[in-house]
Amino acid sequence: MDITKIIDPLNDSQRLAVTAPSQAMLVLAGAGSGKTRVLVHRIAWQIQVEGVSAHSILAVTFTNKAAKEMRGRIEDLLGIPAHTLWIGTFHGLAHRLLRRHAKQVKLPETFQVMDSGDQLRVIKRLLTTLNLDDAKWPPRQLQWYINAQKDEGIRARYMAATDDMYQRQMLAIYRAYEAFCDRSGLVDFAELLLRAHELFRENPDVLEFYRQRFRQVHVDEFQDTNTIQYAWLRLLTDGKDNLFVVGDDDQSIYGWRGAKIENIYSFQRHYPNHQIIKLEQNYRSTGNILKAANQVISMNDGRMGKELWTDSGDGDLISLYAAFNEQDEAYFVVERIRAWVNEGGARSDAAILYRSNAQSRQFEEKLMATGTPYRVYGGLRFFERAEIKNALAYLRLMSNRNDDASFERVINTPTRGIGAKTLEDIRKIAREQSISLWAAAIVLINQGDLPGRASNALTGFLNLIKRLTEQSEDMELYEKVKLVVEKSGLVELYKKEKMEKGEEKIENLEELVNAARLFDFTQDQESEENLSELDMFLAHAALEAGEMQGDDIDDCVQLMTLHSAKGLEFKLVFLVGMEEGLFPSQQSVDDAGRLEEERRLCYVGMTRAMLQLHLTYAESRRLYGRESYPRPSRFLREIPGQYIQEVRMRATVSHPITAVKTKTSSLQVTSTYKLGQRVGHSKFGEGVVLQMEGEGAHERVQINFKQAGVKWLMLAYAQLKTL
DNA sequence: CCTCGATATATTTTT
DNA sequence: TATATCGAGG
Numbered sequence: 001m002d003i004t005k006i007i008d009p010l011n012d013s014q015r016l017a018v019t020a021p022s023q024a025m026l027v028l029a030g031a032g033s034g035k036t037r038v039l040v041h042r043i044a045w046q047i048q049v050e051g052v053s054a055h056s057i058l059a060v061t062f063t064n065k066a067a068k069e070m071r072g073r074i075e076d077l078l079g080i081p082a083h084t085l086w087i088g089t090f091h092g093l094a095h096r097l098l099r100r101h102a103k104q105v106k107l108p109e110t111f112q113v114m115d116s117g118d119q120l121r122v123i124k125r126l127l128t129t130l131n132l133d134d135a136k137w138p139p140r141q142l143q144w145y146i147n148a149q150k151d152e153g154i155r156a157r158y159m160a161a162t163d164d165m166y167q168r169q170m171l172a173i174y175r176a177y178e179a180f181c182d183r184s185g186l187v188d189f190a191e192l193l194l195r196a197h198e199l200f201r202e203n204p205d206v207l208e209f210y211r212q213r214f215r216q217v218h219v220d221e222f223q224d225t226n227t228i229q230y231a232w233l234r235l236l237t238d239g240k241d242n243l244f245v246v247g248d249d250d251q252s253i254y255g256w257r258g259a260k261i262e263n264i265y266s267f268q269r270h271y272p273n274h275q276i277i278k279l280e281q282n283y284r285s286t287g288n289i290l291k292a293a294n295q296v297i298s299m300n301d302g303r304m305g306k307e308l309w310t311d312s313g314d315g316d317l318i319s320l321y322a323a324f325n326e327q328d329e330a331y332f333v334v335e336r337i338r339a340w341v342n343e344g345g346a347r348s349d350a351a352i353l354y355r356s357n358a359q360s361r362q363f364e365e366k367l368m369a370t371g372t373p374y375r376v377y378g379g380l381r382f383f384e385r386a387e388i389k390n391a392l393a394y395l396r397l398m399s400n401r402n403d404d405a406s407f408e409r410v411i412n413t414p415t416r417g418i419g420a421k422t423l424e425d426i427r428k429i430a431r432e433q434s435i436s437l438w439a440a441a442i443v444l445i446n447q448g449d450l451p452g453r454a455s456n457a458l459t460g461f462l463n464l465i466k467r468l469t470e471q472s473e474d475m476e477l478y479e480k481v482k483l484v485v486e487k488s489g490l491v492e493l494y495k496k497e498k499m500e501k502g503e504e505k506i507e508n509l510e511e512l513v514n515a516a517r518l519f520d521f522t523q524d525q526e527s528e529e530n531l532s533e534l535d536m537f538l539a540h541a542a543l544e545a546g547e548m549q550g551d552d553i554d555d556c557v558q559l560m561t562l563h564s565a566k567g568l569e570f571k572l573v574f575l576v577g578m579e580e581g582l583f584p585s586q587q588s589v590d591d592a593g594r595l596e597e598e599r600r601l602c603y604v605g606m607t608r609a610m611l612q613l614h615l616t617y618a619e620s621r622r623l624y625g626r627e628s629y630p631r632p633s634r635f636l637r638e639i640p641g642q643y644i645q646e647v648r649m650r651a652t653v654s655h656p657i658t659a660v661k662t663k664t665s666s667l668q669v670t671s672t673y674k675l676g677q678r679v680g681h682s683k684f685g686e687g688v689v690l691q692m693e694g695e696g697a698h699e700r701v702q703i704n705f706k707q708a709g710v711k712w713l714m715l716a717y718a719q720l721k722t723l
Numbered sequence: 724c725c726t727c728g729a730t731a732t733a734t735t736t737t738t
Numbered sequence: 739t740a741t742a743t744c745g746a747g748g
Contacts, residue, residue, distance in 0.1 A: 063737065091738040115738080135731095189738045224737095257736065356734050358740090378736080415724070543738065563735045585734050601735080624733065625739035730744080 024271030032284030222247030286315025382546035
């Protein structure tokens with residue numbers, strides 16, 4: 001047996017974690033310290049050396065991407081496919097359990113998964129039904145409230161009524177929402193987890209079965225688990241000392257959506273026989289970046305304690321640029337990226353990280369203007385697009401006619417002459433008789449007192465769904481999807497829309513058919529053989545919303561929020577908008593706990609950088625149409641000056657916060673150039689000065705190069721020669 | 724039923 | 739500032 005492949009690539013701490021005997025284990029893995037490697041090798045070790053069957057191993061992640069990567073790497077390491085290995089996201093695994101045990105958790109076989117968009121829609125609909133003003137009861141807040149309760153494992157029926165009117169109303173809505181979901185066979189994301197927990201808690205035999213089956217349980221990004229996820233893990237592993245978790249308290253950045261960093265602390269109480277191993281050697285960043293990041297994070301209280309180090313050198317200093325305004329900031333960043341690319345760097349190795357999405361625009365504009373390919377993460381995802389959701393709603397209705405959310409969605413999309421009045425009648429009957437909208441529609445037609453036209457339209461809709469169901473019965477999955485796309489009238493609807501938009505939507509629908517054709521329903525066969533291909537595809541669409549838009553085919557500059565950057569790495573990183581009120585965000589500054597999370601976010605951002613880290617802030621920023629003059633972020637002050645090189649040239653270079661801005665620039669270049677002056681540039685060759693603007697470090701000149709054409713250059717970097 | 728204009732509203736995101 | 743959503747009116 002060749003175990004060197006598993007052991008050799010590991011450092012001492014990693015090896016300790018990988019080869020430890022079965023026991024409760026907490027691996028505190030710093031950024032870039034090889035946490036996935038430990039998890040992958042640990043599992044391979046158990047299979048190959050400890051003789052644990054892949055069938056008896058469970059590994060849980062947060063994202064599908066992480067799950068996929070882990071499975072891939074384990075299979076690579078073992079050299080064989082490991083399809084009996086249960087590895088997936090909390091939600092994916094919960095879903096699998098609920099499908100297998102639908103009866104025990106009182107769900108219909110064809111229950112459908114709602115994404116957050118669906119959920120919001122349902123809540124809005126519910127408010128209208130309950131005659132509540134959605135200005136007074138903002139749907140988003142209600143959604144937040146409901147999910148927060150569920151994340152804590154709290155069901156509406158177990159909540160005591162309070163005297164507080166507001167609380168009472170919220171609870172009433174939560175109740176109504178639960179009732180609606182039950183009636184329609186709909187399950188939201190939080191519900192997947194909650195019900196999977198209840199499955200274990202209320203069915204000792206089921207729980208015992210899985211406790212027996214899973215001899216080893218592994219969890220990735222443990223610091224991101226919420227209350228219900230951890231409770232679920234505990235049911236599965238209590239008293240068994242077989243829980244192996246990997247996480248980093250310093251990278252907990254999802255507290256605002258229920259993640260409990262405390263779970264790391266509780267782990268030590270709940271599993272008294274645990275062992276803790278710290279991974280502190282970093283294989284990603286240079287020494288300066290790590291030392292600076294260590295300093296920043298050390299400002300937080302109550303850490304587990306961890307200090308990253310590297311045995312590769314200090315590297316470059318971190319650069320800090322004080323931009324005049326957000327335009328200048330973008331200009332600086334884009335120029336730096338161009339310089340990087342000119343020197344042979346790949347664009348995809350450069351990332352611009354910001355605190356909030358609204359900041360991306362200025363960079364996009366500048367990148368666009370310079371013709372630099374870029375990619376923005378975080379847009380609408382494929383399965384979340386309206387046209388896709390419409391098509392899926394038809395499919396869902398075919399699978400489960402009680403799915404009222406889907407019924408509402410497509411009954412009049414495209415418009416087919418079913419008016420608000422008819423719809424209201426249907427809802428009324430559904431409410432009175434506690435039946436689905438579909439059933440209510442049939443009742444309404446049979447009553448016969450509907451105006452002829454409305455009755456025909458409604459019958460037409462019901463028949464359409466029935467026809468689609470019958471016709472597609474023996475079809476392949478992709479043919480079903482194709483049939484729906486063609487016969488639902490969606491294509492005709494989008495053909496009528498403004499050329500470009502409509503065109504794109506039709507293309508997306510075609511892409512959906514294609515996705516169905518490529519859908520690999522064999523990959524989860526082990527557990528879901530009783531599920532129809534269609535239902536598997538629908539679940540896949542909800543649980544894995546697909547890649548964000550854009551292709552990775554091109555060599556693109558990467559733009560994303562700090563949150564989405566977690567887990568990624570780039571040679572060149574720009575952390576922009578380092579300003580009080582922006583980062584840390586205004587909402588976090590007067591709450592110690594939230595401020596610490598912002599600091600962890602800063603730590604995450606800094607540790608994304610492999611070679612170069614550039615920090616920027618603007619002295620003046622236009623945001624939401626308002627001009628503001630923010631102070632530099634406190635996080636900048638927390639980085640010792642010795643790791644920083646200020647890019648702005650000033651008379652006196654000192655610490656950024658304390659430095660007084662002087663008008664006297666150290667760069668008296670303004671007089672050097674005149675309009676029409678002939679200059680030389682190392683890359684662009686010879687040219688003539690056309691315009692100048694800005695002062696000091698901000699001074700830019702426009703030059704008409706003989707070869708390269710007209711360009712704006714920043715004097716501080718251009719290294720021009722007068723000719 | 725659709726279009727236009729008024730209005731609110733703007734961290735962070737995966738599942 | 740930009741966008742999304744909603745209600746009135748053609």
